[in-house]
Amino acid sequence: MGTINVGKRFGKRLKALRAERGWSQEEFADRAGLHRTYVSAVERAVRNPTLPILAKMAKGFGMSLVELMESV
Amino acid sequence: MGTINVGKRFGKRLKALRAERGWSQEEFADRAGLHRTYVSAVERAVRNPTLPILAKMAKGFGMSLVELMESV
Structure with a gap:
């Protein structure tokens, strides 16, 4: 890739x-301890998240980094 | 985690x-298109790599991001 x-x-x-969880950007940002605008920027690929x-983010979804990276 | x-x-x-591949930091840095000092800093956890x-790095090892993240 x-x-x-x-x-x-x-x-x-x-x-x-x-979308699978029906979460808004705000809801996911709260769960991950991030700011909504940052989540939006990463979704639009205008910000590059660090490790x-x-x-x-993985913790916010309750999953491992391996699971988070599937299909990426 | x-x-x-x-x-x-x-x-x-x-x-x-x-180590599995017997590569120096220099060799891996060349394969990944990175600088050796950057590879050293990431290995010492003093620099946070972006996506x-x-x-x-995954490409340098000839693997997917999912494989790279195993055990992380």
């Missing part, structure tokens, strides 16, 4: 995981 | 993957 559009693939993954942020 | 020491867990994972960097 190309490294250039990994941000877009991850944004899509984040949106899908949120600790990815770990927070 | 805690999000606080995810950097340390990833540094260990990177070192182990490199595109993680994708470059």
Whole structure:
């Protein structure tokens, strides 16, 4: 998989995981301990999350980093 | 898994993957298109890689992001 559009693939993954749970960006941001605008920026692939942020996101979904990275 | 020491867990994972292949930091840095000092900093958990960097590292090892994140 190309490294250039990994941000877009991850944004899509984040949106899908949120939609599966019926969570708004606000709800997911609260669960992950992040700001809503940051979640929105990552979903639009305009911000690149670091490893600790990815770990927070995985924890917010109650899953491992491995699970979070599926299809990315 | 805690999000606080995810950097340390990833540094260990990177070192182990490199050792399995008998690669120096220099060799892996070349394969991943990164600088050796950056690889060293990530292994020591003093730098936090972003998602595109993680994708470059996965590609450098010839594996997916899911495989790279195992045990992290």
